[in-house]
Amino acid sequence: MPKALSRPAAQPILKPNLDAMDHQLIELLKVNARLPLVNIAKALGCARSTAQLRLKALEDAGVITGYTVSVSSTRGPHVIRAMVLISIESRHESTVMRELAKRHEITKLYSVSGRYDLCAMLLTDSTQELDAVIDRIRNVQGVIDTFSTIMLSTKLDRPE
Secondary structure, eight states, X not given: OOOOOOOOTTSOOOOOOOOHHHHHHHHHHHHOTTOOHHHHHHHHTSOHHHHHHHHHHHHHTTSSOOOOOOOOOTTOTTOEEEEEEEEEOGGGHHHHHHHXXXXXXXXXXXXXXXXXXXXXXXXXXXXXXXXXXXXXXXXXXXXXXXXXXXXXXXXXXXXX
């Protein structure tokens, strides 16, 4: 059985100093993670072996942590996407977070700065369902205020 890689807990993984070519390579993969190495090398203006070595170094250093697939929504073309900003009482933060995590309509939840404390990204099948979910969010103990907006269309969607 292969030996598992282990690092002492006290030693953090050191990120290499990335140069312009490393950044360009990462950006190419963000747009298309399945881009053939030959095309990557051509775009970088280097040999295929150089591109391959750069890619392996970025993977080994933990800069590139994996590759993923992006799938179209299975909910259909009429899905309602919304962003709900939520202001909360700080003493009820754990209760609010626990209750929001139970809502399957919430796909992402961010802590944000400014007037609001949280930003929830929602997917629903109708505006009526969205309205009901927002009402449920407002009824969570510790929620002070919400502000919501519906996403009309996606103009650009790149992996983070």
